[in-house]
Amino acid sequence: MPAPLPLKTYLDVRQALRDRREIALIDVREEDPFAQAHPLFAANLPVSRIELDAWSRMPRRDTLIVVYDNGEGLARNAAQTLTRLGYKQVSLLHGGLEGWRQAGGEVFKDVNVPSKAFGEWVEAQRHTPSLSAEEVKKLLEQQADMVVLDARRFDEYQTMSIPTAISVPGAELVLRAAALAPNPATRIIVNCAGRTRSIIGTQSLVNAGLPNPISALRNGTIGWKLAGQDLDHGASRQFANISEAQCIQASRQARLVADRAGVGRASLADLARFSSETGRTTYRYDVRTPEEFATGHLPGFGSAPGGQLVQETDVSMPVRGARVVLADLDGVRANMTASWLAQMGWDVWVLDGIQITDLNETGHPEIQAPPTIEPIEWASPVQLFQWLQDEPAGHLAVLDLGTSASYVKRHIPGAWFALRSELPKVLKRIPGAQRYVLTCDSSLLSRYAAHELSRLTDAEVVVLRGGTRAWIDAGLPLEQGETRLASPRIDRYRRSYEGTDNPREAMQGYLDWEYGLVEQLRQDGTHGFQVI
Template identity: 35%
Template sequence: MAAVDPHEAKRRLHAPSEIACLDVREHGQYGEGHPFLAVPCPYSRLEAMVAALVPRRDVPIILVDEGDGLARRATKRLAALGYAEIDWIDGGAPAWAAAGYTLFKGVNLPSKTLGELVEAQWHSPAMGPDALEAWRSEYRSFQLFDGRPAVEFAKMTIPGSRSMPNGEAGHRWEALAPEGGPVVINCAGRTRSIIGAAGLALMQPGLPVLALENGTQGWALSGRTLAHGVAAAPLPAAQTAASRQRADAFMAAHGLLQIDRAEADRLAREPGRTTYLLDVRDPTEHSAAPHAAAPSAPGGQLVQATDQWIGVRRARVILADDTGLRAALAAFWLRQLGYETCVLAGIDAWPADWRLPVEPLGRRHPAALPEVAASEAVSRAREGDLLLDLRGSFDYRAGHLPGAAWSIRPRLPAVAGRGVLLAGDTSTTALATIDLIEAGAVSVHRIAGDAQGWRNAGLALETSPDAPADADAIDFQFFVHDRHDGNLDAARRYLAWEMGLLAQLDDAERGEYRLDAIDLRAGCEKVGTGFSR
């Protein structure tokens, strides 16, 4: 366990072997600039997140901090869990930039960049808002799908768009195809429009599929009105036999590997390899029949935000579903991102207790804290106990208990010799307790309930619109955060950020991708003019 200079860290990150680059800074700090391959794993939730992100205990790990010593503290926590090979970038993110390497703003960089590469290299067809409106005025037959999850669709969408999360359209095609005409796919910006359109076009060769250029943000920037509060209709049922046939054809066409449970067991036990198993079905299907073996990772979202599930570069990923089609599509995209992928179909027939072998985990965090009522916490704070609110900074601003100070695990105040009362969820407070006890707190209790419960109990909460100050609210990502709330300038800056990603890549970062040789233009010849590529 040692500090490594940025040049050595860069070399390791792009070497052929497995490695995890974990950024232990908080979400707001991460969003303002991080190494391209860094995966967010904030110190405030480190022990709760790392086992899923990095399931193999002997995989090499490189940590990123702000050059403030936080990585050393995180190393101690990870060692307690059994991780054996942990280093950190000497000087953190500032040193990375000083060495001449780019700190990328935003989140989900590898996935976002994939969308831009697909557009540039595969010439994926797209159309803008004016062309879509022209189709409508001409009463042309077409289908408009929103490729995001239902909750995002309900917030805002293009008027007339139907909720159809990416990866589901091909699986449910028989229920959709009778409407006929070309298909247009939108998201909130660019990535899921591009990836969703490209994926459906590959699933349905010859079908004209276009991305709606710049999604809902482009629609708003064109001066048009978005639809808000539209409830997503239930997804139509799939014809499983047709879905299986489509899966077999797609896997054969793109050289994807299908395995059985015995092979999955064998691969998971292979020394020196990290294997993930993820259920890519729609979340409602996973909830109705969950399997301990595979956490839910809806295919469209997995491709959009791979680093929320997969923390180890060059790992092996097994994708599971019922017919093989949704798993095959997700496997195809993850392969473009540089992962080894396999398809495991028939999840609905798995034994309920079947799971991949899992290494034993070290000490994660203490048992649930003893609790006190909010009213008692306020009284004890007046008598000298320290009342800390570990909820999100904006939740604190909106309403907190009288006398509570906002804090976060990386920046806990001095507590030696004092009792401490913590507001926040059970996991966050339990993890902060590790640090508080080491710092000399004589007792730590969690405050029962939440803000609404405190109000219901008759407590008058204090508000503080400017505290903590923006500079101290390191948990909140300010980078174009209000682009979906009417701030058109933020939308312009966000779209410019997405379109500028390719220009920021160096050769090593570009080399992480393994894009197949594909050209998507031919499928749109029949729609004539009106699309931009």
């Protein structure tokens, strides 16, 4: 019988947040239920993949971790798993999410809420300039001297974009804008899908002192669609290279902004000292593009392009109160990213004096996942294909534990989509089998689930070596669509600003929610935001 887990109350968590002590408040439900309601600084770490995410997202094993669910029975199992993974200070939130509510805690909807709420706080404090969709469309029709800069990731930009817009992901704006609008009279419009990255991107250019007239596209592509205006799809306009003089000027501007925000300066010697401090969590991120990162980066650093790092602090840095060290080679992207993180209450440092020879690690790091203890029976893709061909109907069932989006895109014929956290329910929902084969994108997740499934059934449990990716690489047949759902698709929350088929009501509801975030921050009282 495992020892009882300690409890932390709403007041314990609130005080730690207000004191800026290190704490990870972890919601172990799937993303959709998490997005329906959660505390401001809660991070989503679903129990179904906790072994894959914990070590990278919470790198210090004696970090204070408080785990909760909403009565689904997931939190205790997740806490016990974290303890087995070596974490020494794991507690349950007293009463779970409902206990938080009953104690007077504020709850928030959607994902990446700290960043979105911060964006609204910035606009309220700084009155960030913006233009409506109708005003921007009129300027385009008049062929005004202007550029539209899309601050989202390139893949988001390609899905839908404002006509003429150029992809310049957030942290690139201060580095690239002067080259894209060299005439100080040229108007710069910054957009994203909704509001946050438009606001932060616009305010970045204003803070950096660009002489151009600068405005956010109010409400982004959502506002554009609600105005009944057409979007482009599949655009490919991207920023170009800049001159050395432009880089030097942007670096000076970014450094001034970072200094105003109170960003710390660090050397490689400081970084070594940080790494030796066992009482602090230190996140280390390279904020250049993924392509630059893969070519060469500092050992131990992860890739987090600056605009997305500011947008997704809860994903990249679930330990609130941790230290953050950022790196680039140009002195622009790290300083601008750090300036925003500092205003969000993070202890953030920029590495100075980095030389290209220091970037001696290439590629993208592999997931550091703990080993499995139980013996696993494996099958190759060819073996599984043969079983599916030869065995009688009902003898074998393939369970796909990958993401529902990957499953819908392509999966092994006859496979069931299943959430690992729902395995007991899954066995009741599908016809019984004498052999279960587990797959996921790579087989990493399947190997953790194998022993759990073995405890639930007397049937043989096998893991597909290399997962669905190996099946695809072998050139074997595939299916598409929601052919067999043994679990609901709650592993992903559908954002109202994604895709091109969202109902108007959902888009307007999302904007109304964003407008209300400032008042929610005041009610919550734990944010610690300070806008320069």
